[in-house]
Amino acid sequence: MLKSLAVIFVVTTLTFFLVRLMPGNPLDIYINSLLVQGIPLADAQEQAASIYRVDLSKPVLQQYVEYLAGIFLHGDFGMSITAMGTPVSKLVLKFLPWTLFVVLVSLIISFSIGLLLGMLMAYRRETWFDHILSAFASIMSSVPNYLVGMLIVVYFCVRWKLLDFSDLRGSHSPDVPVGFTLRFFLDALYHATLPILTYVVTTIGHWMLVMKSSTLATMGEDYVTVARARGLRDGRITLAYVGRNAVLPLFTQLALSIGSVVGGSILIETIFTYQGIGQQLNLAMISRDYPVMQGVFIIITASVVTANLLADLLYSRLDPRIRVQGR
Amino acid sequence: MLLRSLKIMTRNRMGFFGFIMVTLIILTAYVAPLFVPLDNSAHVEAIYEAPSRAHPLGTDYQGRDNLSQILNGGRDIIYVSALAAALSALIAVVLGSLAALLGGVFNSLAVSLAEMVLTIPHFPLLIVVAGFLRLTRPTSLALILAAVSWAGLMLAIRSQVLSLKEREYVQAARCLGLPIRHLLFKEILPNMMSYVVISFVLAMTHAMYAQVGLIFLGIIPLASHNWGVMISLAWGQGAIFSKDSSWYLLAPIAVVALLQFSLVSMTRSLDELFNPRLRTGE
Numbered sequence: 219m220l221k222s223l224a225v226i227f228v229v230t231t232l233t234f235f236l237v238r239l240m241p242g243n244p245l246d247i248y249i250n251s252l253l254v255q256g257i258p259l260a261d262a263q264e265q266a267a268s269i270y271r272v273d274l275s276k277p278v279l280q281q282y283v284e285y286l287a288g289i290f291l292h293g294d295f296g297m298s299i300t301a302m303g304t305p306v307s308k309l310v311l312k313f314l315p316w317t318l319f320v321v322l323v324s325l326i327i328s329f330s331i332g333l334l335l336g337m338l339m340a341y342r343r344e345t346w347f348d349h350i351l352s353a354f355a356s357i358m359s360s361v362p363n364y365l366v367g368m369l370i371v372v373y374f375c376v377r378w379k380l381l382d383f384s385d386l387r388g389s390h391s392p393d394v395p396v397g398f399t400l401r402f403f404l405d406a407l408y409h410a411t412l413p414i415l416t417y418v419v420t421t422i423g424h425w426m427l428v429m430k431s432s433t434l435a436t437m438g439e440d441y442v443t444v445a446r447a448r449g450l451r452d453g454r455i456t457l458a459y460v461g462r463n464a465v466l467p468l469f470t471q472l473a474l475s476i477g478s479v480v481g482g483s484i485l486i487e488t489i490f491t492y493q494g495i496g497q498q499l500n501l502a503m504i505s506r507d508y509p510v511m512q513g514v515f516i517i518i519t520a521s522v523v524t525a526n527l528l529a530d531l532l533y534s535r536l537d538p539r540i541r542v543q544g545r
Numbered sequence: 546m547l548l549r550s551l552k553i554m555t556r557n558r559m560g561f562f563g564f565i566m567v568t569l570i571i572l573t574a575y576v577a578p579l580f581v582p583l584d585n586s587a588h589v590e591a592i593y594e595a596p597s598r599a600h601p602l603g604t605d606y607q608g609r610d611n612l613s614q615i616l617n618g619g620r621d622i623i624y625v626s627a628l629a630a631a632l633s634a635l636i637a638v639v640l641g642s643l644a645a646l647l648g649g650v651f652n653s654l655a656v657s658l659a660e661m662v663l664t665i666p667h668f669p670l671l672i673v674v675a676g677f678l679r680l681t682r683p684t685s686l687a688l689i690l691a692a693v694s695w696a697g698l699m700l701a702i703r704s705q706v707l708s709l710k711e712r713e714y715v716q717a718a719r720c721l722g723l724p725i726r727h728l729l730f731k732e733i734l735p736n737m738m739s740y741v742v743i744s745f746v747l748a749m750t751h752a753m754y755a756q757v758g759l760i761f762l763g764i765i766p767l768a769s770h771n772w773g774v775m776i777s778l779a780w781g782q783g784a785i786f787s788k789d790s791s792w793y794l795l796a797p798i799a800v801v802a803l804l805q806f807s808l809v810s811m812t813r814s815l816d817e818l819f820n821p822r823l824r825t826g827e
Binding site for chain 2: 221222224225228229233236237356357359360361362364365368369371372376377477478480481482484485488489499500503504506511512514515518519522523526
């Protein structure tokens, strides 16, 4: 818990000083661009100060403390430069849920199918089923996900016309009202087809291979031999003795996987023009909208850190050894 | 000696295939530019041509030959990935073994730092840092890539050294009063070489992922010609929309994907080579 807070704190500090202490400091560039437009220095400084949420007349250290207080106490990340007058926090709240939605759905799909296939591979090892799936898994887990995304667009959307690329753009259709309705949920899912497909295809190989080796390791354990000697049914041994114990180590990797998927969302969302937080970071990057960049980066880090915490909690719930130790 | 090493590597067929492909691609990337010069002039009459005898991989949006761009476009990518991987392995080995051998405050500081770097999502961090620093030189890009990617390997090396240093042969060397340099380089490091080499190769794939991704997003200036620039331009110029033009996008994608896959497969053969315990039935 303390460590997670420390990470968020470090990232916040890093972004604050990156903006201020870099050569070609974006604050000065912004003020200069206003001066060129004929705005007097005092007004320009005031405008820059309101956007970056800092008071330029104060010493850097005091600016820093106020910046931190703004973020942690009021959730105030400053204003966007390109979308004049829009607070960064509002942009984040608008786009973050879409990214989390896509990442969560894909993780659930790829984790569960990957586990299932991995176990089957372990039970049918050295058959054609295992060989084909192993080859698929090792190819898919080594090719960069954004390249797979591009290939999906080229083949599924352009060549074979299975999916309509332009219709799938965006995070939801404009004519479907936003709300907690089944229609809206299905529409959101429809628009997320391509990113979800890409994430699932590129992460599933990893789960398959890890689950296969974990299952193989568990199958040799003494308690499985004992269960077999007791004459328990195969199905029960597979699920309750092998399966449950083989899955456990995979939960620790779930957290790392969330981090890399959320990190990769910048590329994937840009390719599919999916309106999530990753695409926002890229747009902010292109237009040099530094307050948005800062805010989005801090939020991405915070969500990855939170996901890590949740995965840790989940793991300690699932593994009785840790649960007992914690008491 | 060399022949014997090669023979050991052939034991894993997938691994050996990867090794051959990696060697071929790297050799081609460095040798081919000497024979096939890059023709950067536009040929308006030959825009987006389908593959033919003159242009085996078709042409791009300015009528330039795709094949010669592929042949010339690997050097920078491979150089930056290898340098980034070497630097991150170096940081990881030095910090990891020092943390394990020295212990104390240095150990806890290094571990907390590594855990922190590991938690911050790498790609967004790269984007933000690259955005502020405006990287233009390949070497500085490799430095940044290494700076975000050493942490996982460092933690692994630290725990390996922790376990290795309790082995009898290391204890014996220690009793002889040999300096820490000797303990590290002569006793401990050779025993985790397979791990370090494999991590180096995997770090190369991660660096390539990040590098091509950054180029695709346009965060690294598109000054030189390489596979990433090809992918970025092909995507930006809408090369996906017809069959003839999509060669411009598919060719670099295929090379990058093949190289990534070959690097990952190669680790299996390297494992056999550096880890004598795996060689059964000899």
